Amino acid sequence: MTCSCESGHNHNQVNPYVPYRMKIKDVIIENPEKDLKTFILNFLNPEEEKSFTYIPGQFAEVSVFGVGEAPFGIASSPTEKGVVSFTVKKLGQVTSSLHMLEKGDVIGLRGPLGNSWPIEKLVNKNLVIISGGFAFTTLRSFLYYALDPENRKLFKNITVVYGARNPDQLLYKAELSEWSKRDDLDLKLTIDRGVEGWNGIVGFVPAVTEQVVKEASNTVALVCGPPVMIKFTIPVLKKIGFTPDDIYTSLEMKMKCGIGMCGRCNIGSKFVCKDGPVFSLKELEELPAEY
Amino acid sequence: MTDTNTLSKIQEKARRLLEDGKVEVVIGFAAGTVPGKSTPSFISAKEDCESLVWDNGCSLNLAKYVLKEKRKAAIIVKGCDSRSLVNLITENQIKRENLYIIGAACPLSASCAGCQVKVPVIYDELIEDGSEIREVSTIAERRYDDVLEFEKLSAEERKAYVYGEVSKCIRCYACRNVCPACYCKECFAEKSLPQWIGKTTDIGDNLIFHLIRALHVAGRCVDCGSCQRACPMGVNLRLLNHKLLMEVGSLYQFEAGLKEDQILPLNTYQYDDPQPFLAKGGGHE
Amino acid sequence: MIYQIRKDDFLSWLKKQREGKKVLVPTRKEEGYLFLPWVGDELDLREYTNTLKPVKDVFFPQWETLIRYRVEKEKSGEIVEETSRTEPLILFGVRPCDAKSIKLLDNVFDGEKYKDPYYCQRRKNTLIISLGCRELGPTCFCQNIGINPLSSEGSDILLVEFEDRYLAQSGSDTGLEILEQAPFTPAESKEQKIFDELNGNPARLNEAEFRSLALNNMPDFNDSVWEKLYQKCLNCGICTYLCPTCHCFDISEMTLDSEGKRVRSWDSCMYSSFTLHGSGHNPRPTGKERIRQRIMHKFNYFPQNYGVIACVGCGRCVAECPVNFDVREALKLLGVWKDDLQL
Amino acid sequence: MNAKDEMDAKDDRKIVAFLCNWCSYAGADLAGISRFQYPPNIRVVRVPCSGRVDPLFILIALKNADAVLTSGCHPGDCHYTSGNLVARRKFSLLKSLLDFVGVEPERVQFDWISAAEGNRFAARINTLTDQVSKLGVWDRWGSVVDD
Incomplete structure (x- = not known):
């Protein structure tokens, strides 16, 4: 066949x-x-x-x-x-x-495969998009989607905090430079340590988030980055006033089948491949911390 | 043979070590839940020492557990377990001074055919039960009847038998995981870069797994038989081990785990080592 | 409704089935009983308690090809889907615990969103004739976790030995159709009564009761009891590979030059490589996390997801574990084994 | 398999040769430079020393080849002093194990060939190819991509 x-x-x-x-x-x-x-x-x-x-x-x-x-x-x-x-x-x-x-x-x-960023939940909301390093990928997908003329009106203010070790490690540099010119998007790029030729923000993503994001009402945060970035960003978001229901993150696990059968990507009873990879912080807090 | 006298001496010794704070844990056997199988037990409270057993079910080689034990430990060993400890010490996998070794003669009623080392070769205290203590330095002259019988078969018959045996293998790796000589952090069988053998039970991959497993423990295998006992599919693993034990004995007059100053045969060489492979391979000379 | 058939008649009937179907029966081998194609005219069921390998093997074999492909550089190559080589099959002599295990696996492989075509095809093509247990094996514990050793759940037909006959009960419509025809005959009220009497010793604990125990009494994920459990486990794959409900698998490639195939093979949560990320991070780095995963998966996660415990009490893991890690003892230690039940 | 196919299969037989960089590989090179003829069935894998050759390499090579030759410097001549002497013990055990499980002795061969022995290298490959072509078809450990 x-x-x-x-x-x-x-x-x-x-x-x-x-x-x-x-x-x-x-x-x-x-x-x-x-x-x-x-x-x-x-x-x-x-x-x-x-x-x-x-x-x-x-x-x-x-x-x-x-x-x-x-x-x-x-x-x-x-x-x-x-x-x-x-x-x-x-x-x-x-x-x-x-x-x-x-x-x-x-x-x-x-x-x-898997679920997606909770688009329906994001409609008419302010969005805070926080990312670090090469985990920016599916958030880039979302941003591109949200900035489409057809879709932009669905969402209110969009703030992006995207950091990397140094300017070289930022993904999609050409696109970022285009986006930085837009007035319907607040793009904050940051690097861990200052280098020559970088005139932007210097500092770790959680700290920059704290400076940039002031308002949690009617706002949803989408977070994706290395575990250490997520670990320190979540308390910052909570401090600003985000509830675990309004914070979303995407997880990574070793996977094979991608359809919930092969059994290796579970965290507690949830399969990252089938029930995720996107989880709200509320969902995650109910699962064992085995990831 | 369950010797109550030996057992009570073992229990007493274990209790004393825990009581005196000499060790934090005693690794021994407790009664199992399946007939004929005693189960490894990690005792850290002196009251629990009564649960220790020393009987026909104590066939597993406990030396395996010393590898991952981080506490100051005592271990109760029979002959082959002690030989594995000697190997692990000479291979710098464990430190002798971190370990208190309680030795006792092998309690198995049907002991392994040809075994000449029932009494531990290394110990801090030997529980004497009147067993004959043999001073063994080399037992290379030992014959392995299964090997000799097998070699009478034709090459085709031998191949058919071995293929048949390895085709039973389900690649559960129990043979490897119970073996005290197998302690690689990452086994070649599970390596992904490069992936040497496949993850299926394709007969070729099974065969390569078992041949290499046997070669990897060659010169270090103490013939405790744990691999074969662990195998749920009844693969005749020991035949390959026996063949290499015999070869190592006859080529290098060596048997592993008998002396603490041993140099393992595959870690060394002699200028005039035999080169049987040249003649057999149709080479020159 | 109970049916009956003389053992001789059943044997002839089963023999006749070989004409169009492959018939697998428990076959005695040196290492134990295995389901193998029936050759010869007799069944050798002396000392048969259960097969060494679980019956999942028939539907979800240790390894199989998923797709074949041929790829050459700069060329499109092609992918050929493996047409599952299944043929009409009759499985005779499946124990009720194993029959139940297949029902459990249906949840995974025949799910709402995704269906595993290889498994599903074999499932459709197979008739399961189980053989109820009049006596339990030394490591069987089905009754302690709410499984009846004379249940027809998961079978098309359940047979129970009685003197020179088998009493038969259907577990599916297909089974019923067969039982309604010769050589099976409806049982008299006497046999009905006998069957009910045999069945009068059902599970000692109801499945729902055990499930609620496992769902509610399981110690905390970080409880120190998990430390005690794993010490003797050497992380081999015996318990998972011989488990009738373990279904984890790996997908890998077998290639020669430009031709290859993608295969799936059983994998085990006991192996450290199972969850090892490419980055080197491992969410389940030691035996502790892996034993916890195995127990939680069977007794907590699976019931959360599918409403049923993923253990059928066949006892293979207990019988074959080289270090005698006994799941019954583990459950007892975890507080999810009813204290009044003996091991 | 008919006679013609069998002939083709024989011509197709692949021989993998693990050759140490310092002696045997140089010997092969010399054979080439000196224009000594030997059959093209051989696929050379250059290794730094015969001591680098893990028995696993040989068994894996046999998944896809009909025979394997491993060759290094003569004992005493190892570039690293003793690599080939350590290798010798591994090879002895591998060889006896393979014989034991019924693999034809000709399938897996070892030799010591120096950088000066170009002639002998060519002769060795000639004999080897000849021997291998006389053997039955190798089952590649019973493992075939087409199951």
Whole structure:
């Protein structure tokens, strides 16, 4: 039997293990160390794009044939037609092989998987988006989506605090510079320690959040970053007045199936792949701290 | 054989060590819940020493537990456990001074065929029960009947048998995890960069796993038999171990875990070591 | 409604089924009983308490191919979905605990949102004929956790040995259809009564009672009792691989040059590699977290998610553990084992 | 398998050679420079020393090759003094274990070939290829990608 994707129907319904074939359209090197790359992918069979409908915050299993699969948050926005993109840090087996691939190579994609940023809950709210390092990906997806002319009016003020170790490690630099010119977005970029040529904010994300975010009423915070950043940002948000119901974060766990069967990504009774990856702080506080 | 006298001496010794604060924990056996199986027990309260047993179910090699024990510990050992301790000491995995060794003769009624080291070779106190203490320096002349019988078969028959055995394996890694000689932080079988063998029970991967496992413990295996007892699928693991025990004995006149000043055979060499592989491989000379 | 069949007649009936179907029966091997294709004309069930490997193996094999592919550089390659090679199958001699385990696994593999096509196909293609337990094995504890050793739950047909006959009860519509036809006959009221009497010794504890105990009395996640539990565990995979309800798996690749396949294989929460992130971080770094996960998954998380305990009391983990880690003792220590029940 | 396929399979036989950088690899190089003929079935993996060759490498190579040759400096000539002497003990045990489990002795071979022995290297590969082609088809540990 040939892959169901060739007949054009949504094969998530048929066999959740069969990946779409994706052609690498472009590879963008995000930092001088070259261990952060953004892969922009096209559907090899354009028909299949229709069945790949996603919401910012979802993830997908990306596979290098012969090496394996790994889950990554989708960095592109559903409003960007024709492409799906992922930003990948070179760490393990799959990411290392992915980093060796070039434009034109074919990889696999299973998804979209998991829940998403709680878009419906965000409508008519002020948004505070807090991120650090290369965890910015699905928040970039959301921002791109929210800044779409069609969607911008759905949300009130949008404040972004995005930090990295140094300016080089900020993702999507060209886009950030575009966004910094917009007046419907308050973008605060920060780096951990000052360097020559950086005229922006210097300081860790939690501290900058404390300075920048003044108001918690009618506001929802979306937080995604390294564990240590999240750990210190949450008390800051609580101090400002955010309730655990209004703080959302996206978790990372080792995953294989992505559909709640293979059993490794659970935190308590919740599966990060199926019930997450996005959880409200309230939900997280009810789960054991095993992540 | 359950010798109540030996047992009460073991319990008494354990109690005294805990009482005097010499150790924080005594690693021994307590009664199990399955017939014929005693269960490892970690005793830190002196009142609990009465639960210690020393019987036919104490077959597991307790030396394995010393590897992850962070407390000051006493361990109750039989012959093979003590030999594993000797290995772990010579391989710098444990410190002799952190360990109080209570030795007692092997309590198994049906002991391993050919075993000549029932009484521990290293101990702080030996619970004497009248067993003959053999001064063993090398028992390389020991014969392994299973190996000799197996070698009478043709190559095809041998291969068929081994393939049949490893195809039973479910890759639960119990053989590795109970083995005191297996202490790598990351086992080759589970390595991902590179991934040497697959995660399935494909017969080739099973075979490579078992051959390499046997080779990795060659020259260090004390033939305690824990691997084979642990195997739920009844894979004849000991056959491979026995073959290599025999080879190490005949090539290098060595058997592991007998002396604290041992140099393990695969950590050393002699200029005039035999090179049987050249002749067999159709090489020159 | 109870049916009956003479043992000889049943054997002939089962033999006849071999014409169009594969029939797996408990087969005695050196290491224990295993479900293997029935060859020969007799069944050898002397000393059969249960199979060494659980019956999940039939539906969720230790490893299987998910997809095959061929990829060449600069070429699109192709992906071929593995058509699950299943054939009509009859499983005879499944114990009620194992039959129940399959029902539990249906929750996972035949879920509302996602269905595992490989598992589901095999499930559809298989008729389960279970054999009720007149006697329990030395490590069986189904009755202590609310499972009846004579239950037809999860089976299409339950057989219970009685003298020269099997008394039969259906557990599904398919089973009923079979029982309504020859050579099965409806049982007389006498046999009905016998069946009820045999069944008069059901679970000693009701499942709901045990479940509420496990859901409500489980010690805190950070309770020091978890420290005591894990010490002797050596983190091998025996308990998980031989468990009829453990269903964790890994997905990996097997390749040769440009051809390869993606396979899934059993995996175990006992292994440190199970949750190890690419970054080196491990949320369950030691045996303590892993034992806690295994126990919590079976007795707390699974019932939270699916409303049923993920243990059927088959006792394989107890019987085969090389260090005699006994889940009954663990539950007792955790305070979720009824004190009046003996081990 | 018909006779023709079998012939092709024989021509196709792959031999992996782990050659130490200092002696055997240089020997292979010399064989090339000196234009000594040897069959193309060989795939060379250059290793820093025969001591680097883990028995695991050899078994893994046999998943995809019909035979494996490992060769280093002659005993006494090791660039690192004793790498090949330590290797020798590993090889002895591996070899006897493989014989024990019924693997044909010709499948896994060891040798010491110096940088000056280009001629002998070529001869060795000739004999080896010949031996391997006379063997039955190797089952690659019973493991095939197509299950």
